[in-house]
Amino acid sequence: MSKMKTLQQYASEMYKIPVSLYKNNRLRLIERLEKATTVPDNSFVLLQGGCDENDYCSDNERLFRQESYFKWTFGVREPEFFGAIDLKQKKSILFAPRLPADYAIWMGKIQPLSHFKDVYGVDEIYYTDELKKVFREKNASLLYLLYGQNSDSKSFSKPAHFEGIEEFKVEKETLHKEITECRVFKSPEEIEIYRYTNKISAEAHKECMKACKPGMYEFQLESVFRHTCFVKGGLRLLSFTPIVGSGYNSATLHYGHAGAPNDKMIEDGDMMLLDMGGEYECYTSDQTISFPANGKFTEAQREVHGTVLAMRNAVEAAMKPGVTWFEMADLAYRVMCEHLLKFDFCRNGTVDDLMKVGMGKVFQPHGLGHLMGMNTHDVGGFNDGSKRSELYPALRSTRELKPGMIFTCEPGMYFIDHLLDAALANPEQAKYLNAEKVNRFRGFGGCRMEDDLVITETGAENLTHLPRTQEEIEEFMKH
Amino acid sequence: MSKMKTLQQYASEMYKIPVSLYKNNRLRLIERLEKATTVPDNSFVLLQGGCDENDYCSDNERLFRQESYFKWTFGVREPEFFGAIDLKQKKSILFAPRLPADYAIWMGKIQPLSHFKDVYGVDEIYYTDELKKVFREKNASLLYLLYGQNSDSKSFSKPAHFEGIEEFKVEKETLHKEITECRVFKSPEEIEIYRYTNKISAEAHKECMKACKPGMYEFQLESVFRHTCFVKGGLRLLSFTPIVGSGYNSATLHYGHAGAPNDKMIEDGDMMLLDMGGEYECYTSDQTISFPANGKFTEAQREVHGTVLAMRNAVEAAMKPGVTWFEMADLAYRVMCEHLLKFDFCRNGTVDDLMKVGMGKVFQPHGLGHLMGMNTHDVGGFNDGSKRSELYPALRSTRELKPGMIFTCEPGMYFIDHLLDAALANPEQAKYLNAEKVNRFRGFGGCRMEDDLVITETGAENLTHLPRTQEEIEEFMKH
Ligand SMILES: [Mn+2]
Numbered sequence: 037m038s039k040m041k042t043l044q045q046y047a048s049e050m051y052k053i054p055v056s057l058y059k060n061n062r063l064r065l066i067e068r069l070e071k072a073t074t075v076p077d078n079s080f081v082l083l084q085g086g087c088d089e090n091d092y093c094s095d096n097e098r099l100f101r102q103e104s105y106f107k108w109t110f111g112v113r114e115p116e117f118f119g120a121i122d123l124k125q126k127k128s129i130l131f132a133p134r135l136p137a138d139y140a141i142w143m144g145k146i147q148p149l150s151h152f153k154d155v156y157g158v159d160e161i162y163y164t165d166e167l168k169k170v171f172r173e174k175n176a177s178l179l180y181l182l183y184g185q186n187s188d189s190k191s192f193s194k195p196a197h198f199e200g201i202e203e204f205k206v207e208k209e210t211l212h213k214e215i216t217e218c219r220v221f222k223s224p225e226e227i228e229i230y231r232y233t234n235k236i237s238a239e240a241h242k243e244c245m246k247a248c249k250p251g252m253y254e255f256q257l258e259s260v261f262r263h264t265c266f267v268k269g270g271l272r273l274l275s276f277t278p279i280v281g282s283g284y285n286s287a288t289l290h291y292g293h294a295g296a297p298n299d300k301m302i303e304d305g306d307m308m309l310l311d312m313g314g315e316y317e318c319y320t321s322d323q324t325i326s327f328p329a330n331g332k333f334t335e336a337q338r339e340v341h342g343t344v345l346a347m348r349n350a351v352e353a354a355m356k357p358g359v360t361w362f363e364m365a366d367l368a369y370r371v372m373c374e375h376l377l378k379f380d381f382c383r384n385g386t387v388d389d390l391m392k393v394g395m396g397k398v399f400q401p402h403g404l405g406h407l408m409g410m411n412t413h414d415v416g417g418f419n420d421g422s423k424r425s426e427l428y429p430a431l432r433s434t435r436e437l438k439p440g441m442i443f444t445c446e447p448g449m450y451f452i453d454h455l456l457d458a459a460l461a462n463p464e465q466a467k468y469l470n471a472e473k474v475n476r477f478r479g480f481g482g483c484r485m486e487d488d489l490v491i492t493e494t495g496a497e498n499l500t501h502l503p504r505t506q507e508e509i510e511e512f513m514k515h
Numbered sequence: 516m517s518k519m520k521t522l523q524q525y526a527s528e529m530y531k532i533p534v535s536l537y538k539n540n541r542l543r544l545i546e547r548l549e550k551a552t553t554v555p556d557n558s559f560v561l562l563q564g565g566c567d568e569n570d571y572c573s574d575n576e577r578l579f580r581q582e583s584y585f586k587w588t589f590g591v592r593e594p595e596f597f598g599a600i601d602l603k604q605k606k607s608i609l610f611a612p613r614l615p616a617d618y619a620i621w622m623g624k625i626q627p628l629s630h631f632k633d634v635y636g637v638d639e640i641y642y643t644d645e646l647k648k649v650f651r652e653k654n655a656s657l658l659y660l661l662y663g664q665n666s667d668s669k670s671f672s673k674p675a676h677f678e679g680i681e682e683f684k685v686e687k688e689t690l691h692k693e694i695t696e697c698r699v700f701k702s703p704e705e706i707e708i709y710r711y712t713n714k715i716s717a718e719a720h721k722e723c724m725k726a727c728k729p730g731m732y733e734f735q736l737e738s739v740f741r742h743t744c745f746v747k748g749g750l751r752l753l754s755f756t757p758i759v760g761s762g763y764n765s766a767t768l769h770y771g772h773a774g775a776p777n778d779k780m781i782e783d784g785d786m787m788l789l790d791m792g793g794e795y796e797c798y799t800s801d802q803t804i805s806f807p808a809n810g811k812f813t814e815a816q817r818e819v820h821g822t823v824l825a826m827r828n829a830v831e832a833a834m835k836p837g838v839t840w841f842e843m844a845d846l847a848y849r850v851m852c853e854h855l856l857k858f859d860f861c862r863n864g865t866v867d868d869l870m871k872v873g874m875g876k877v878f879q880p881h882g883l884g885h886l887m888g889m890n891t892h893d894v895g896g897f898n899d900g901s902k903r904s905e906l907y908p909a910l911r912s913t914r915e916l917k918p919g920m921i922f923t924c925e926p927g928m929y930f931i932d933h934l935l936d937a938a939l940a941n942p943e944q945a946k947y948l949n950a951e952k953v954n955r956f957r958g959f960g961g962c963r964m965e966d967d968l969v970i971t972e973t974g975a976e977n978l979t980h981l982p983r984t985q986e987e988i989e990e991f992m993k994h
């Protein structure tokens with residue numbers, strides 16, 4: 037137990053990202069582009085970083101979070117930057133905003149350009165108002181810009197733009213696919229950071245398990261999580277809005293948003309579902325724990341939790357290079373169906389019968405997991421040309437697993453009125469459902485377990501270390 | 516001391532805003548509009564609430580924060596709403612987004628329209644796709660839309676827009692000024708919430724004072740603040756990005772942003788400056804404390820802190836209806852100049868001499884304070900036709916103080932190289948400066964004290980209760 041550590045000790049143990057990580061990312065990108073296309077002399081990758089934004093018409097500046105492609109390539113923390121890579125010379129160039137004199141009063145020391153060159157380890161540095169001039173001087177023959185669709189949001193990335201870019205030849209077909217593929221495969225240095233974000237986030241989840249008591253608001257656990265991530269690990273931002281669902285709320289998959297802000301009071305007997313992860317310099321984590329609010333499983337909770345644990349164990353044992361994420365999803369549903377029969381939620385059929393009518397999706401409507409990286413739902417789910425599954429359309433990837441990928445494995449089981457009603461009204465599914473038992477579980481909520489796993493040469497390394505069995509959870513919550 | 520309270524006790528004491536508050540706000544707005552203009556029959560105020568947003572091209576949904584004008588008028592927590600007021604009938608109408616069926620799986624129960632009618636206490640409720648239909652049926656003669664400039668950001672508010680609005684007569688001249696003026700004057704129910712945000716934020720600042728130790732990172736105090744606000748008071752959002760400056764960073768007025776993320780290690784002997792405030796349902800707070808990192812003032816710190824305390828005490832004793840904020844700023848600088856002479860930062864002149872050459876602005880370049888409300892730097896600073904001061908251009912208001920206004924009073928004193936260099940190079944100012952002493956303070960950083968005060972009939976009520984004198988601070992930090 038680390039409870040006696042002082043805040044100074046935590047401060048001394050916080051992770052520092054080596055600047056070589058970004059250099060290596062850029063080299064990986066250059067290599068991929070050279071394989072993918074014929075890179076002309078004097079051609080450049082050009083990326084635009086994120087910009088500052090205010091809340092509506094007010095002067096309240098939002099806390100800036102860097103755009104992920106830009107962050108992956110250059111590591112820059114500050115807004116309003118551009119970055120370029122001279123592909124043949126293998127040289128990196130940053131463009132920093134020219135700051136007004138009163139920046140020094142309000143925002144801090146105006147650093148000389150050399151400061152950013154040192155901090156981010158690039159070869160050259162200029163001001164953003166010199167973009168046109170620099171590319172002219174370098175006789176830029178081609179600018180590779182980022183343009184492509186995100187398979188989760190369906191949004192398109194915004195290609196870099198500066199005044200005068202019209203006079204240069206640009207190309208928007210190649211970069212998005214290749215840099216996305218680079219992001220899919222994590223370098224050893226990157227995996228080290230995911231170990232860190234996972235370690236800190238797991239510590240924060242465990243603090244929540246210890247703090248949880250009936251009579252509290254759900255959001256008080258969100259606060260415990262945020263605080264632990266930040267004060268102990270320096271994770272200022274979380275990867276996504278925390279989900280802290282108690283009782284029936286544990287069946288709302290993305291609970292916790294402003295319209296449902298984790299504001300129910302936790303009751304004795306509630307099942308808890310906490311899906312949260314801290315991020316560090318845009319490197320995310322994504323973990324879910326489920327446990328009884330009062331620390332002791334009921335029989336009903338044992339059945340649901342036991343089903344999900346079996347799904348998790350089966351999938352994580354099977355994850356290795358060569359299998360596809362589609363197969364893993366299928367495996368998870370198969371294990372679920374076994375347990376639906378075992379616990380008499382379903383009857384009068386075999387696992388194959390249940391699989392045939394898609395019974396799994398009634399109880400787990402979301403995908404089994406997703407690529408994770410500098411976005412929680414990371415880019416590249418179908419970047420190898422694979423297709424979204426018609427059978428499991430919620431699945432965010434169907435790809436073949438390969439070393440260096442990080443997948444979340446997050447099986448769940450929920451009792452969602454809307455889906456139960458539909459299944460009971462569908463004769464194909466209803467004939468296998470034990471309506472009496474299923475109806476008894478309405479209002480139960482749900483259960484999910486989520487780990488982050490990096491694919492290795494021979495299997496998968498689970499980065500998420502949390503109490504998972506019912507014995508471990510009950511034992512942990514005694515303290 | 517409240518340290519033995521459990522999280523359940525905090526949960527049971529959290530504030531609930533009565534829905535009558537928003538009803539009353541709407542009545543105040545109707546009244547003002549009727550005074551300001553000839554309101555025709557079947558005319559409506561129409562406001563559009565804030566929308567959901569993702570980070571860049573990803574599917575990461577940002578935690579939604581409602582637009583302040585909309586929140587003030589309708590209290591709505593959820594994104595994508597519209598709201599209207601039938602001015603003659605004095606009736607309120609909300610328009611809620613029509614949610615897709617799978618919202619129930621991902622985001623929570625799809626509430627019937629009647630739910631929002633009850634929760635927000637409005638007279639009528641429709642879907643946003645019915646806006647045109649509803650205004651047609653009501654024979655809308657005129658829609659008052661929100662359009663006007665924010666005096667702090669210089670940005671313009673975005674008038675409500677829906678498909679088909681072209682067929683209605685709209686008016687954008689009147690509403691912004693009148694609703695802004697309503698926001699300037701806080702109702703008793705609103706003041707009650709500011710008491711609450713101030714109480715919780717002060718408790719959080721005090722936790723920071725207790726937790727502060729050399730060897731910690733500044734941001735660990737940010738985390739303590741955030742956590743205390745949220746876990747004890749339910750303040751999920753802060754009013755602005757926390758400023759936790761130690762040593763020389765305490766002179767960077769808006770330190771803490773992504774480019775300077777409170778990440779210096781606190782050192783023994785540092786002066787600390789923490790400017791943070793929690794918000795509740797968009798009602799903000801804004802408090803600054805300054806104290807020695809090790810709990811014991813040095814002589815240098817005593818002089819700077821003592822100067823700022825004297826400025827604060829003088830202004831807060833003088834704040835009352837009838838005086839102007841310009842006069843208060845002038846008073847603060849006058850007290851500062853007295854102390855510049857007293858502590859020998861300046862010599863060879865009188866207070867009047869120093870005032871004449873604007874010596875105060877060398878040491879306090881920011882305004883004395885600002886209107887506070889549903890934005891930290893609240894709207895309305897010059898809404899009564901007053902003008903930005905040429906003498907003190909950083910001053911966010913010059914208005915006459917009136918009951919119901921909330922002003923922050925935040926005098927400060929800083930040693931900013933950039934400004935000291937300029938003053939020492941300016942013969943007008945240099946002749947009064949004790950260069951040797953001033954130069955000795957370079958790197959000291961600065962000191963600021965910020966309270967939130969509501970103007971009463973006879974004076975001002977300070978909502979911010981914190982240890983302020985050097986004795987109080989040293990005594991408090993012993994524990
Ligand atoms: Mn996930």
Ligand SMILES: [Mn+2]
Pocket residue numbers: 801884885923925965
């Ligand atoms: Mn302020």
